[in-house]
Amino acid sequence: MKTAPPAPLGQAVKRTVDMEIIGGWVEPHTRVLDLGCGSGVLLDYLAQTKKISAIGVDLDFAQITTCVGRGLSAYQGDMIAFMRAFPEKHFDRVICSRTVHELADPSSVILEALRVGRALTVGFVNHGFWKNRFNTLVQGRKIRNEIYTTAWFESRPENPVTIDDFEHFCAAKNIRIARRAHLSANWHTPCHLLPNLLAGYALYDLAR
Amino acid sequence: MTDEPEKSPPTAAHDLSADDVGLVVARDFVHRQPFTFKSGQVIPEFSLRYETYGKLNATRNNAILICHALSGDHHCAGWHTPNDRKPGWWNNLIGPGKAVDTRRFFVVCANVLGGCQGSTGPASSHPETGQPYALRFPFVTILDMVRAQKLLLDHLGVTELHGAIGGSMGGMQALLFAIEFPRFVHRILAMATTARESAQAIAFNEVGRQAIMQDLAWNRGDYPKEGGPKVGLAIARMMAHITYVSDASMDRKFGRRKKENAPSDAYNFDVQFEVESYLRHQGQTFINRFDANSYLYITRALDQFDLAQAYGSLENAFRPVTAESLVVGFTSDWLFPPEQNRQLALALLRSGKSASYAELSTDLGHDSFLLESEELYALVRQFLERGQPPTVDHSL
Numbered sequence: 001m002k003t004a005p006p007a008p009l010g011q012a013v014k015r016t017v018d019m020e021i022i023g024g025w026v027e028p029h030t031r032v033l034d035l036g037c038g039s040g041v042l043l044d045y046l047a048q049t050k051k052i053s054a055i056g057v058d059l060d061f062a063q064i065t066t067c068v069g070r071g072l073s074a075y076q077g078d079m080i081a082f083m084r085a086f087p088e089k090h091f092d093r094v095i096c097s098r099t100v101h102e103l104a105d106p107s108s109v110i111l112e113a114l115r116v117g118r119a120l121t122v123g124f125v126n127h128g129f130w131k132n133r134f135n136t137l138v139q140g141r142k143i144r145n146e147i148y149t150t151a152w153f154e155s156r157p158e159n160p161v162t163i164d165d166f167e168h169f170c171a172a173k174n175i176r177i178a179r180r181a182h183l184s185a186n187w188h189t190p191c192h193l194l195p196n197l198l199a200g201y202a203l204y205d206l207a208r
Numbered sequence: 209m210t211d212e213p214e215k216s217p218p219t220a221a222h223d224l225s226a227d228d229v230g231l232v233v234a235r236d237f238v239h240r241q242p243f244t245f246k247s248g249q250v251i252p253e254f255s256l257r258y259e260t261y262g263k264l265n266a267t268r269n270n271a272i273l274i275c276h277a278l279s280g281d282h283h284c285a286g287w288h289t290p291n292d293r294k295p296g297w298w299n300n301l302i303g304p305g306k307a308v309d310t311r312r313f314f315v316v317c318a319n320v321l322g323g324c325q326g327s328t329g330p331a332s333s334h335p336e337t338g339q340p341y342a343l344r345f346p347f348v349t350i351l352d353m354v355r356a357q358k359l360l361l362d363h364l365g366v367t368e369l370h371g372a373i374g375g376s377m378g379g380m381q382a383l384l385f386a387i388e389f390p391r392f393v394h395r396i397l398a399m400a401t402t403a404r405e406s407a408q409a410i411a412f413n414e415v416g417r418q419a420i421m422q423d424l425a426w427n428r429g430d431y432p433k434e435g436g437p438k439v440g441l442a443i444a445r446m447m448a449h450i451t452y453v454s455d456a457s458m459d460r461k462f463g464r465r466k467k468e469n470a471p472s473d474a475y476n477f478d479v480q481f482e483v484e485s486y487l488r489h490q491g492q493t494f495i496n497r498f499d500a501n502s503y504l505y506i507t508r509a510l511d512q513f514d515l516a517q518a519y520g521s522l523e524n525a526f527r528p529v530t531a532e533s534l535v536v537g538f539t540s541d542w543l544f545p546p547e548q549n550r551q552l553a554l555a556l557l558r559s560g561k562s563a564s565y566a567e568l569s570t571d572l573g574h575d576s577f578l579l580e581s582e583e584l585y586a587l588v589r590q591f592l593e594r595g596q597p598p599t600v601d602h603s604l
Binding site: 053065067070071073075076082085 | 550569594
């Protein structure tokens with residue numbers, strides 16, 4: 001993993017940005033599944049602040065080890081196969097935080113998450129943010145910055161999803177958007193004006 | 209589990225390093241009361257041979273039970289004499305400062321009921337007749353093994369188990385401990401195990417049993433202590449050994465290498481390939497330490513183990529569990545493959561339990577749980593020590 005170059009907005013801030021908003025959406029004492037949980041920072045935060053029953057899924061053995069050390073339930077394996085092992089609405093909430101853009105089949109994951117979860121929270125970096133558009137226009141190359149840290153040849157396939165794309169997807173699939181939060185370039189203050197152009201980060205709370 | 213072929217004998221006493229439990233002594237727990245097996249059959253008393261490492265704390269809640277696999281025993285760490293060829297079978301995992309830290313935990317490991325390494329089994333003599341039980345020994349199940357070990361833990365003054373750990377058949381015991389004694393067990397770590405064997409695993413066990421029972425020296429289980437179906441038992445072991453490793457690991461270890469003195473044009477059936485010689489060695493070592501009837505009984509116990517059938521469903525089986533669980537599968541394990549380990553964790557989670565599943569990439573097959581792997585050690589340590597205050601090391 002390459003270290004991102006220093007930036008005005010630190011990675012630590014960006015990592016914790018959706019924690020507070022998601023934390024606000026999560027009901028206390030509920031069962032929460034985090035798809036692509038990494039080292040379990042978000043689940044650990046939710047377990048401590050909301051006393052949730054936390055389950056994380058990740059592909060990496062070392063990440064699972066860290067989750068286990070935090071006292072979380074963690075499952076190493078494919079997230080779709082994992083969800084298929086559960087009955088409908090087994091989880092109160094499924095979280096997909098900064099994961100959807102890396103999935104091979106985001107549609108299946110989202111639909112399956114809406115089957116096993118009463119609610120699905122999706123958080124993603126808005127690729128439609130004006131700086132990304134401008135960068136592509138001027139550079140004509142894959143964006144490299146503190147968020148997009150890798151060259152095309154060293155990263156997982158990435159779906160450059162935008163807010164408008166996501167809203168279109170939800171409409172097409174009849175997915176109800178219960179809540180949305182668009183954050184401006186600093187990923188902190190709300191962005192109400194032209195979010196697809198001006199928002200850096202987007203969070204959605206979905207249901208079916 | 210694997211017997212390593214002889215290495216050069218130690219020239220001097222082992223360096224009993226700082227992270228080693230050192231010299232250990234096996235003890236016998238004698239339960240002088242009748243014990244009723246799941247089958248309803250009764251024996252007047254039984255004993256279990258066991259070892260302990262570390263100290264039971266004042267609140268008696270730091271005990272960890274290690275459960276052994278089919279051919280394992282109570283000697284899971286340390287050395288019996290300074291000249292032992294090798295230490296206990298899980299010495300790499302258990303010791304001061306190791307993943308199962310004996311400075312922190314009181315570790316107990318017992319030879320299972322029905323075994324032949326000092327615990328009561330078919331080779332033991334009936335206390336009233338003085339004759340070996342042989343096939344008169346009750347049919348033993350994993351549940352019977354677990355219940356006998358619970359009596360040992362009671363005897364040792366252990367009021368709750370910090371954890372129960374085991375691989376393969378040991379994993380089955382750990383699972384059953386959490387099911388049958390839910391308030392007693394706080395953590396279970398089950399590796400390379402299953403809720404029930406597949407047809408293939410049963411098939412391999414049956415071939416092993418047939419090798420023993422078709423050996424005329426078996427004599428329907430009645431054979432003298434030093435006699436018995438040695439050929440059959442050795443063949444059973446040779447075959448079983450293949451199921452504990454993998455195509456890749458055997459190929460790496462032996463390939464098609466020939467024995468040094470094997471003529472390349474040997475038109476006979478003497479040992480030619482190193483793998484043949486290795487398997488023969490495995491068989492020979494095994495007959496010196498294992499009882500054929502015990503092998504029949506324990507493989508039968510493995511085959512009979514079926515949590516879903518015994519409790520209606522896996523979810524039902526796990527309903528009473530209060531322990532936190534960690535299940536570990538190994539990619540190259542084709543005897544109890546990752547999928548069967550995954551199913552355990554998924555069923556625990558469906559039952560609303562705290563459960564984790566990790567999968568280690570190895571090419572060593574079923575025996576991978578014995579692997580020397582820093583990744584595995586880190587996982588085990590994190591699981592056992594989570595929510596615990598850090599150890600204070602008083603040594604200088």
